[in-house]
Amino acid sequence: TDYLSQVLEAPETAVEKALRPLSFADFSGQGKTKERLEVMVGAASKRGEALNHILLHGPPGLGKTTLAHILAHEMGASLRLTSGPVIDKAGDLAGLLTGLQEGDLLFIDEIHRIPKAVEEYLYSAMEDFRIDIMIDQGPNARSVRLSIPRFTLVGATTRTGLLTAPLRSRFTLQTRLDYYDRATLEKIVRRSCKLLNVAITDDGAAEIAGRARGTPRIANNLINFARDFAEQRADGEITGSVASSALELLEIDRNGLDEMDKRILRLMAQNYKGGPVGLGTVAVAVGEEEHTLEEVHEPYLIQEGYLARTQQGRVLTPKAWATIGIKPESASGQ
Numbered sequence: 001t002d003y004l005s006q007v008l009e010a011p012e013t014a015v016e017k018a019l020r021p022l023s024f025a026d027f028s029g030q031g032k033t034k035e036r037l038e039v040m041v042g043a044a045s046k047r048g049e050a051l052n053h054i055l056l057h058g059p060p061g062l063g064k065t066t067l068a069h070i071l072a073h074e075m076g077a078s079l080r081l082t083s084g085p086v087i088d089k090a091g092d093l094a095g096l097l098t099g100l101q102e103g104d105l106l107f108i109d110e111i112h113r114i115p116k117a118v119e120e121y122l123y124s125a126m127e128d129f130r131i132d133i134m135i136d137q138g139p140n141a142r143s144v145r146l147s148i149p150r151f152t153l154v155g156a157t158t159r160t161g162l163l164t165a166p167l168r169s170r171f172t173l174q175t176r177l178d179y180y181d182r183a184t185l186e187k188i189v190r191r192s193c194k195l196l197n198v199a200i201t202d203d204g205a206a207e208i209a210g211r212a213r214g215t216p217r218i219a220n221n222l223i224n225f226a227r228d229f230a231e232q233r234a235d236g237e238i239t240g241s242v243a244s245s246a247l248e249l250l251e252i253d254r255n256g257l258d259e260m261d262k263r264i265l266r267l268m269a270q271n272y273k274g275g276p277v278g279l280g281t282v283a284v285a286v287g288e289e290e291h292t293l294e295e296v297h298e299p300y301l302i303q304e305g306y307l308a309r310t311q312q313g314r315v316l317t318p319k320a321w322a323t324i325g326i327k328p329e330s331a332s333g334q
């Protein structure tokens with residue numbers, strides 16, 4: 001696997017944990033989402049009620065888990081973290097839910113990957129705070145009703161379109177996280193360096209922010225590597241040229257594209273005349289999981305205008321052709 005999917009799909013590291021903002025005041029960017037959440041928290045606290053259910057959507061590494069922590073912190077409640085693929089039986093869900101206290105938050109990452117059979121139990125849990133579960137089998141089978149404390153479900157997913165309509169409709173707020181602009185990322189980079197006690201110049205921060213694909217998790221990871229690089233190959237300070245050399249070593253270019261991104265673009269150009277081509281075909285050809293292409297590489301390539309999604313499949317844009325330096329008319333296709 002490549003650098004990006006390693007960063008974006010790996011569990012959180014201790015350093016990342018230390019860098020996580022703990023309050024809204026400390027969380028930069030995502031203005032609309034932040035304001036919507038602040039309003040809900042303010043109102044729920046004032047009424048002394050649990051927060052309504054919230055769905056956060058957007059690409060990985062933008063702060064969905066961080067916001068769940070902040071919500072719990074601001075509500076003075078506890079947070080339980082789990083993820084869709086982990087809850088594979090109704091019993092697992094029942095166990096999680098009945099273990100909650102009044103007002104607690106349950107964060108389900110990749111909520112679109114909850115098995116269908118389990119998802120249905122979530123409906124009554126979210127709506128009526130109860131769950132009817134079948135115990136035993138055959139003639140002894142019977143349904144037992146469990147009541148659940150009033151909790152808040154915070155769901156996270158990369159795209160709302162991946163959720164079924166009945167599940168989606170049970171969230172009071174659905175709000176989208178977008179890639180961060182460069183100025184906000186620079187601010188995040190400077191904050192992280194301060195917390196880590198890393199010396200960085202303005203040029204260094206700009207260089208890292210410019211190549212971090214609008215993603216704080218990537219920015220934090222690049223800081224870590226640039227710090228090591230600065231200690232080994234320079235005098236310890238992350239300057240513009242130190243950052244630039246460090247990122248070259250990681251094969252992340254000026255536009256934040258890594259080797260896998262470029263392999264995808266080149267493959268589509270050389271073998272498929274720029275498409276349309278299905279994601280599964282691309283995944284097999286570049287030797288990467290379809291899931292990783294869809295969650296890690298494709299959203300950024302689309303956002304930055306290298307790829308377009310059509311009914312027939314993915315197609316390269318003129319910007320992509322220019323970036324890989326191949327002329328569309330010279331591509332042979334298969």
Ligand code: ADP
Pocket residue numbers: 012016017019020021026027028029059060061062063064065066067156188216217220
């Ligand atoms: P997601 O759940 O969307 O994949 P996370 O909440 O795990 O993303 O965020 C990844 C990392 O990026 C966190 O460890 C956190 O330190 C950092 N981060 C995310 N959003 C921000 C932000 N707005 N300001 C500062 N750091 C952030």
